[in-house]
Amino acid sequence: MNFSLWLKTAVSFLVENLRTTFILGFLISFAIGTLVFIISLANGISDIMIINSTGMYSGQISGSDLPSRIRTAELKKPFVKAVLQRFQIPGTVIHQDKKRPLDIVAIYPDQEKAHSFFYKKVIAGRFLLKGKKEILLNLETAERIGSRPGDTIIGQIGDHQYKLKVAGIFQTGVDSLDRALAFCPVFESLILPETWQAAIFIKRGTDLSSAMSDFSRSGFKVDRxxxxxxxxPDLTQLLELNDVCVNILVFIVLGVVSLGCAGSFAIFVVSRIKEYGVLRAMGVTGLETGILIYLQVVLMNVIASAVGVLAGMLAVWSFGRSGIDLSVWTSHNRYFAATALIFPRLSIGAVSIPPAVSLGFCFIAAAWPIWLVVSQKTCDIISRG
Incomplete structure (x- = not known):
């Protein structure tokens, strides 16, 4: 079998029916270009959800109960962007005979503002200042003890009491922060505990499992x-659900487009069926006829996929420069608490999954027109043409 001959023949069939080829190719290109952009947009949404959730406070890796002998410099690996040191101490806030037990977290305000989004969630007053005897209360606590910015309250931290000025009130939308914590700067007379917590922010593009393995090889206890x-886990599950929904969309869109192409291609084959009959009369086998039709489908799909992927990449590049602002639809969503500016991100899956699925569906769809030609006798095909 001369493959190059059949390839040239398939090209000539497509070129001779250029209008049909163009229409079918346009449908496939449009579907693939749209799906490349949608998958890239979904990648951008996943990225921003991770950034909002981890950048708010916890970082991408959280260290707990770290002994004081471990310094922040020891955790600053090449892939680490910042390490925020925090001291969480059980305490009580007291104002006008009203008490509220909660954990008070001593922080370094300048570092927090430089690397986390937490300071943006102050809804009254201001964020903390370095070295000052002041406190940042969550909204629920402030309402329970009747306190507002500018008031002086008593903060009982361990066995010591401190007069702290209320610098501000915050609300993040995250229950673990909004109900159980208050924040104060690390100041001179504050008695710090023997252990501390770390919020580790890693550089973009760093593989999380590789980062964890690196900490393990450095001698740190992995369980910390x-x-x-x-x-x-809720965010992890939500991202997985997002991927599943996008994959379902890819299969539905390309499935519908491929079925439409199959019908159109079948009409195209039927309109040229006499030519296939002549090929059969010249000794071309049913297998070779099927290969010829498949080559036409593959050629059309490859060219259309390339055009569609290129169009999708241009759309991603265009919208990726300025981003897509979804703040109107995410103002009450805690996964977009810091920013709702989405930047579509291309990935290997975005540029490979739609063409691969399209080609698979086109192979399936091509079975119908092949059956129309192969299942009939040569004389019947010629007489029908």
Missing amino acids: FKPWTQLM
Whole structure:
């Protein structure tokens, strides 16, 4: 079998029926270009959900109960962007005979503002200042003890009491922060505990499992470090659901387009059926006829896929420069608490899944027109043409 001959023949069939080829190719290109952009947009949404959730406070890796002998510099690996040191202490806030037990977290405000989004969630007053004797209360606590910015309250931290000025009130939309915690700067007379917590922010593009393995090889106890995927199972599940929904969309769209192409291609084959009959009369086998039709389908799909992928990539590049603002639809969504500006992100899956699925569906769809030609006798085909 001369493959190059059949390839040239398939090209000539497509070129001679250029209008049909163009229409079918356009449908496939449009569907693939749209899906490349949608998958890239879904990637961008997943990225921003992770950034909002981990960048708010916890970082991508959280360290707990770290002994004081471990310094932040020891955790600053090449892939680490920042390590925020925090001291969480059980305490009580008191104002006008009203008490509220909660954990008070001593932080370094300048570092928090430089690397986390938490400071953006202050809804009254201001964020903390370095070294000042002041406190940042969650909204629920402030309402229970009747306090507002500018008031002076008593903060009982361990066995010590401190007069702290209320710098501000925050609300993040995250229950673990909004109900159980208050924040104060690390100041001179504050008695710190023997252990501390770390929020580790890693550089973009770093593989999370590789980062965890690196900490393990460095001699740190792995159980003291947890990636966000373990601490936020709801977010992990939501991202997986997002991927499933996008994949379903890919199969539905390309399935519908392929069925439409199959019908159109069948009409195209029937309109040229006499030519296939002549090929059969010249000794071309049913297998070779099927290969010829499949070559036409593959050629059309490959060219259309290339055009569609290119169009999708151009759309991603265009929208990726300025981003897509979804704040109107995410103002009450805690997964978009810091920013709702989505930047579509191309991935290997975005540029490979739609063409691969399209080709698979086109192979299935081509079975119908092949059956129309192969299942009939040569004389019947010629007489019908």
